[in-house]
Amino acid sequence: MDGTLDEVTKHCGLQLRLYTDCIDTNKDTWQQTCLQQRQALTRCSETHVTLLKLVKEQCADVIKSYDQCVQTHSTNPEECVNALKALYDCTQRVAQDQPPKSVPPADS
Structure with missing residues (x-):
């Protein structure tokens, strides 16, 4: 990330x-x-930023759930810990599915 x-x-x-x-x-x-x-x-x-595009596409439902939770519990955001964890888990899955960026070879 x-x-x-x-x-x-x-x-x-x-x-x-x-x-x-x-x-x-x-x-x-x-x-x-x-x-x-x-x-x-x-x-x-x-x-x-490609990864953010992919996260928005692939985690749309999870993002929506988290946003709704935060709006509903604006005075007590601790209520949204599970929704936040679900969002984190989704973004991690998307990130892991991405091929690593190529690293230029070191000069010898």
Whole structure:
């Protein structure tokens, strides 16, 4: 997953910076205040990062369940631990199904 974050940073660095800056300056209201920046980061990531595209496609139902749980239990997110674990497990399965990136041979 580190490689995925590297890809997001490489292709969507501006969107990532704008989103994190918004969160930093709106600590109490960031979930509402930074929605536009979050959506821009999501769109960029889904467009440029293959693994995230695949996760969104293959884990759509699990993502939906987790999102619904978080909305339902916004004041008690601990209720969503099982949904979060299911989402984690799904993303791990998708990531494991991906061929490893080729590593250039070391110079001898």
